[in-house]
Amino acid sequence: MANRLAGSPSAYLRQHAANPVDWQPYGDEAFSEAKRRDVPVFISIGYAACHWCHVMAHESFEDRATAEALNQRFVSIKVDREERPDVDAVYMAACQAMSGQGGWPLSIFALPDGRAFYAGTYFPPLPYPGRPSFRQILDAVWEAWTERREAVEQQAAALAEGLGGVFSAHLLDVEAPAGAVEPQALDAAVAGLIRTEDPEHGGFGGAPKFPPSPVLEFLIRHASATSSSGGSAEAARALAGRALAGMCRSALFDALGGGFARYSVTADWSLPHYEKMLYDNAQLLRVLAHWVWLGGSDEFPREEAHEAAALTADWLIRELGLPEGGFASSLDADSERDGRSVEGGYYVWTRRELAEAVGREHADAAVRLASVFGLPIGEHSDHGAPLHPGRALDVGERELLERHRATLLAARARRTPPGRDDKVVAGWNGLAVAALADAAWALERPELLDGARRAAELLATVHWDGERLLRVSHAGSAAGIEGLLGDYAGCAEGAFSLYGATGEERWYAWAEELLEVAARRFVADGLLSDEAVASGEASAGVRIALAGARTLDPHDNETPSGASLLAGALLAHAAYSGSAQHRALASSILAGLPRVLAQGPRAAGWLLAVAEAAFAGPVEIAVVGRPDGNRRHLVAAALAAPSPGRVVAVGDHEAADERIPLLAGRPGGPDGAPLAYVCRDFACRLPVSTPEELGEQLRAGG
Incomplete structure (x- = not known):
């Protein structure tokens, strides 16, 4: 008999719909049943492309005897960490607090109200030295629940209290006076990254080694910022070049079909974990496009970056593009080879x-x-x-x-291709829109804008109802929880980039609308958090598990933090509109940079990148006039501007659209001839009509 996962938008949940385990999706209904039955909750968290999640599913969740033990003694909940990163973050912190380690599959045992009391990761079907079997764990948890309930509840209460304090400590007071971030902090971050670099293979740290995408964006911006000291800028450029060369020449990068694997098992990038994720490839495509604009380096020439970016853009559209628009979340690591499932078999x-x-x-x-x-x-x-x-x-x-x-x-x-998780995640698709918009110009591939538009159209019409943004859709229908802060900010980032690349005013308007709603829904009592304050959907079990705390994670993980993405989008809007309110809110978020840097610069890559934009900008470039070949050349020169603080506004009409303040009062030349205005704080230099003149003004710092 099928369980209750069959209709889920998550491919990971649907993969378990035929399990004999009576799985339920995460929500109030599951916790209410546990209270009614007076049994503990088993929460299994993973994602569709997770190799060891599939292994544990086959070994334990497809086993009828194990399923019977779960069904009789527990309420079992399946969670897709990509659909519910808020849930994953809380219970991963619980696992790390209890065991000192984490990973997926994540296995949590909790009280009927959601507070965890025992946690682990993968458990095998049979015991081996140092690791009990899953059935032994089930027996031990049940024995503790029935024989030592008071001790179990005390442990859960103490853990929830401790986690609540940890998560509350990260909440950002956006009403506090914003302290200035010193430019020297950016030079120091480059020096800190150099100390953790693997100089032989590129990248940072040892095995397993992940693509440092937000950090690479920071390094590229630091290398291109005219305000950074020469030695620091050149060091940043060389550091980024070594990392990109190490990855793009290695097994992490699919030299045949394009795209990057999730990580390398080895420090030299030679043995990938073959799952391919949208969020990695969207970020790395954009990084490569920006590296092309920067001009490359001795360590990684522009031509190599151009080729890797082109292959990745083609792969993204070919392999992850969906009929309804938007991009799928991932491709599995495993595929069939010689009649059996093999990691990397494809x-x-x-x-x-x-x-x-x-x-x-x-x-x-x-x-x-x-x-x-x-x-x-x-x-x-x-x-x-x-x-x-x-x-x-x-x-x-x-x-x-x-x-x-x-x-x-x-x-x-x-060959038999790897499975694909077809759910559309709003924030990740926003990053993909930004990447394709930038790559279209950097690679001189205007057709890439079609993929960006189709994804943005899906986000703006299916995920967005004019009042709130839903995080996930599947087969053209949105479902599940409201988007998190990173979804709103990621979509705004993508929409602003698409506007700059196309001049289509609707994308600017949508980005502005997203930021207005985000400011209302994610700020309460002066505190910024990752989940919408008014959303009841995201609260089931989570806030109880944290002793009532709201959550904000300011650190980058596989994607930039929601707070840092919001700061970047706010800065862009302030540059387009002159909004002091939005720039002040961005400054308040940036004021938290020293606290995030305490965990090391690798945890703060995108916030460092935003800080570069704040120091260098705003450099506002308005390109107006009839849409002919010369205007296209002016836009190309504007987008390739070296300043990380630049924004580009494009208008078709001789009288600029009042909707976008940067365009207002800046007409084209005689008969609508294209002109470009370079401005700082809306004070503009004389307009120019050629890309060469525009380049000279931009190299002079605007």
């Missing part, structure tokens, strides 16, 4: 497979390709490996790959 090659794909008439090319990409030989020749060189390809090697790329992609497409 992406790895043997020398024999490569030779068969290119054909006998190209045998020499197959041998050379196998050598370039380091495929195993000898006794290990049947072991598949990803195609990655681990170094820059020379001109001949690049031409060789290009000649056979379509053939190899066609051969790979005949």
